[in-house]
Amino acid sequence: MNRSDAERLLAAAEALYYARGINGVGIDEVRSAAGVSLKRLYQLYPSKEHLVAAYLDARDQRWRGRLADHVAHSGGSPRDQLLAVFDWLGLWFAEPDFRGCAFINAFGEVGGSAPLVLAAVRRHKELFRDYLIGLARGLDGPDPVGVAEQLLLLAEGAMTAAAVLPEPRAAQQARRAAAALLAAAA
Amino acid sequence: MNRSDAERLLAAAEALYYARGINGVGIDEVRSAAGVSLKRLYQLYPSKEHLVAAYLDARDQRWRGRLADHVAHSGGSPRDQLLAVFDWLGLWFAEPDFRGCAFINAFGEVGGSAPLVLAAVRRHKELFRDYLIGLARGLDGPDPVGVAEQLLLLAEGAMTAAAVLPEPRAAQQARRAAAALLAAAA
DNA sequence: TAGCGTAGAGAACGTACGTTCTCGGCGGGG
DNA sequence: CCCCGCCGAGAACGTACGTTCTCTACGCTA
Numbered sequence A, B: 001m002n003r004s005d006a007e008r009l010l011a012a013a014e015a016l017y018y019a020r021g022i023n024g025v026g027i028d029e030v031r032s033a034a035g036v037s038l039k040r041l042y043q044l045y046p047s048k049e050h051l052v053a054a055y056l057d058a059r060d061q062r063w064r065g066r067l068a069d070h071v072a073h074s075g076g077s078p079r080d081q082l083l084a085v086f087d088w089l090g091l092w093f094a095e096p097d098f099r100g101c102a103f104i105n106a107f108g109e110v111g112g113s114a115p116l117v118l119a120a121v122r123r124h125k126e127l128f129r130d131y132l133i134g135l136a137r138g139l140d141g142p143d144p145v146g147v148a149e150q151l152l153l154l155a156e157g158a159m160t161a162a163a164v165l166p167e168p169r170a171a172q173q174a175r176r177a178a179a180a181l182l183a184a185a186a
Numbered sequence C: 001t002a003g004c005g006t007a008g009a010g011a012a013c014g015t016a017c018g019t020t021c022t023c024g025g026c027g028g029g030g
Numbered sequence D: 001c002c003c004c005g006c007c008g009a010g011a012a013c014g015t016a017c018g019t020t021c022t023c024t025a026c027g028c029t030a
Helices: A005-020 A027-034 A038-044 A048-073 A078-094 A102-113 A115-137 A144-164 A170-185 B005-020 B027-034 B038-044 B048-073 B078-094 B102-113 B115-137 B144-164 B170-185
Strands: none
Touching: A005 A027, A005 A038, A005 A048, A005 A102, A005 B102, A027 A038, A027 A048, A048 A078, A048 A102, A048 A115, A078 A115, A078 A144, A078 A170, A102 A115, A102 A144, A102 B005, A102 B102, A102 B144, A115 A144, A115 B144, A144 A170, A144 B102, A144 B115, A144 B144, A144 B170, A170 B144, A170 B170, B005 B027, B005 B038, B005 B048, B005 B102, B027 B038, B027 B048, B048 B078, B048 B102, B048 B115, B078 B115, B078 B144, B078 B170, B102 B115, B102 B144, B115 B144, B144 B170
């Protein structure tokens, strides 16, 4: 069955923007990759900023879905699930087309001058944070929000380290740090 | 006394590029802010990418210098010095013109297609890492490199969190996590 | 003082891109 | 069968910008 114009646009936008950056890909390239007319594109997204924000929202859903799937299927205690987050990060970092966190990249690229994009980045980071808080609540420790926020910092740091530095040691190092923090919080 | 053309260019480049992004500022604006002719600029830096890489190197030196100053003047044990790193991050995040880590931003903006910029970003992160390793060696723990790398992840995570999210809680949270990691590593 | 190299100011060029406009064809309703 | 509105294709427009070229004026040397 045929996906809708919007779906094809978002799929093309995700592939192109993530691989080559937002400023590195023109509207017309997304349009032609999706097989959608320019007129239709501007009907759906009245400016590039709208398209980019929609791409980020779509990627947010896919990304958190993949993470949650991995964590859920890894079973185990809340502690094991929180550690499984870092295992999944390691798998993600090792993918051949990994290019860092799309949201951090987007923030660096246009965050200062694109309110819709900034809002999408914030949404994503807050949803990721909320997800970690939800897992941490299962720990029955005294401060699940604090633990989750500390693990969030580790995860974000691992993403940027993995993006910038060639060696993919970041996820393992983050996992070890997470285990130590979880032990300390018990 | 008059600073050299190169110094004025780098100062102007740092102010403009950090505030508004690399793609958001044209060569001519840097040139005119520095009061240097276009010809002279191209003598010193044969392309924008060279100028940007030089700006990043200059910022790297200033940034690490400020950090090292704060840490050195805060005295204390190696452990206290490592924690002072996060205190300084908190001060930095609170500055009114704070806009995240210039290097992470630059990576997101042009990292994929500007080898000189990518190299400058890597250099900076490695020098920061080496600085933390130097401090961690004073701990006499079993694995100073591992500890330093875990603290590096926390610091990077705090930088991105502070940049993206409005509330500046990141530095304190990172400091608490760092204290827990240091306690666990002893 | 005459000539020359150099440097600055800024025009010019090529390109890329976001956005809008125009044209031509196709389909559906009378 | 004819007309009308819509849609896709792509030309066009305005702008921004990296880079190069041109012209002019100044200062140094013989």
